[in-house]
Amino acid sequence: MADEALKRVRTRHFQRAKENGIKITGLTSYDQLTAGIFDEAGIDFLLVGDSAGNNVYGYDTTLPVTIDDLIPLARAVAGAVKRAFVVADMPFGSYETGPDEALHTAFRFMKETAAHAVKLEGGVRSAEQIRRIVSAGIPVMAHIGFTPQSEHGLGGHVIQGRGEQVEQLLADARAVQDAGAFAVVLEMVPAEAAARVTAELRIPTIGVGAGPHVDGQLLVWTDWAGFTKGRIPKFVKQYANLRETLTDAVTAYRTDVEAGSYPGPEHSYED
Numbered sequence: 001m002a003d004e005a006l007k008r009v010r011t012r013h014f015q016r017a018k019e020n021g022i023k024i025t026g027l028t029s030y031d032q033l034t035a036g037i038f039d040e041a042g043i044d045f046l047l048v049g050d051s052a053g054n055n056v057y058g059y060d061t062t063l064p065v066t067i068d069d070l071i072p073l074a075r076a077v078a079g080a081v082k083r084a085f086v087v088a089d090m091p092f093g094s095y096e097t098g099p100d101e102a103l104h105t106a107f108r109f110m111k112e113t114a115a116h117a118v119k120l121e122g123g124v125r126s127a128e129q130i131r132r133i134v135s136a137g138i139p140v141m142a143h144i145g146f147t148p149q150s151e152h153g154l155g156g157h158v159i160q161g162r163g164e165q166v167e168q169l170l171a172d173a174r175a176v177q178d179a180g181a182f183a184v185v186l187e188m189v190p191a192e193a194a195a196r197v198t199a200e201l202r203i204p205t206i207g208v209g210a211g212p213h214v215d216g217q218l219l220v221w222t223d224w225a226g227f228t229k230g231r232i233p234k235f236v237k238q239y240a241n242l243r244e245t246l247t248d249a250v251t252a253y254r255t256d257v258e259a260g261s262y263p264g265p266e267h268s269y270e271d
């Protein structure tokens with residue numbers, strides 16, 4: 001949105017950005033230090049994603065993540081920002097049984113973290129949950145296409161919406177819009193499919209591996225910053241190499257301590 005005068009990003013600013021063709025920027029964040037940096041840099045929204053499972057807790061997937069895992073992280077992020085809109089991710093197993101469970105989970109995030117909205121995965125299958133949460137006055141960001149919480153059901157990290165599957169993607173997009181979502185994440189879908197969804201919807205689309213024809217972009221911060229170990233998805237552009245920087249720094253520290261050159265007199269107190 002790049003409107004630095006904006007004191008606090010609200011859901012209406014997402015809508016306005018789409019109407020005016022202004023791109024929305026989003027990143028994940030799991031702690032107050034990165035949240036503060038991203039907020040000051042003008043990133044529009046921060047997602048306290050269940051990707052914390054991989055990036056904070058060391059799980060292989062997002063499936064083991066619990067509400068109690070995410071609440072302290074969401075509280076830290078929401079407490080660190082002045083302008084950015086903070087979205088808390090609803091983890092696997094916290095909303096699927098129905099609208100009552102979904103609302104209960106959303107209440108916990110809103111009351112215990114000061115986040116501004118929640119996100120949940122699924123299109124048609126999650127529409128009733130979205131409707132109930134929105135009817136309680138809580139903004140919902142939807143998430144369709146590849147939905148990591150269903151990775152076993154989907155047969156792995158598989159691109160969604162290819163060929164005839166685009167009809168299902170469109171049906172999911174319409175369902176979450178009709179249910180009242182203020183924005184929808186499209187993850188790992190072909191650029192052309194994302195363009196069709198974006199053209200059809202009134203609400204903004206936020207792409208994660210969905211090409212350029214969407215209303216905004218979202219990335220997992222540890223991926224673009226070169227902090228993640230191992231392979232990162234093709235759609236990620238790497239803007240830094242924090243892993244190398246930190247490895248060099250820690251190696252230099254260890255070498256200095258072992259050689260007795262740290263601490264020097266400048267790091268020591270006098271009597």
Ligand code: KIV
Nearest residue numbers: 028049050051185208
């Ligand atoms: O948890 C997360 O980081 C996400 C994004 C990848 C969309 O859900």
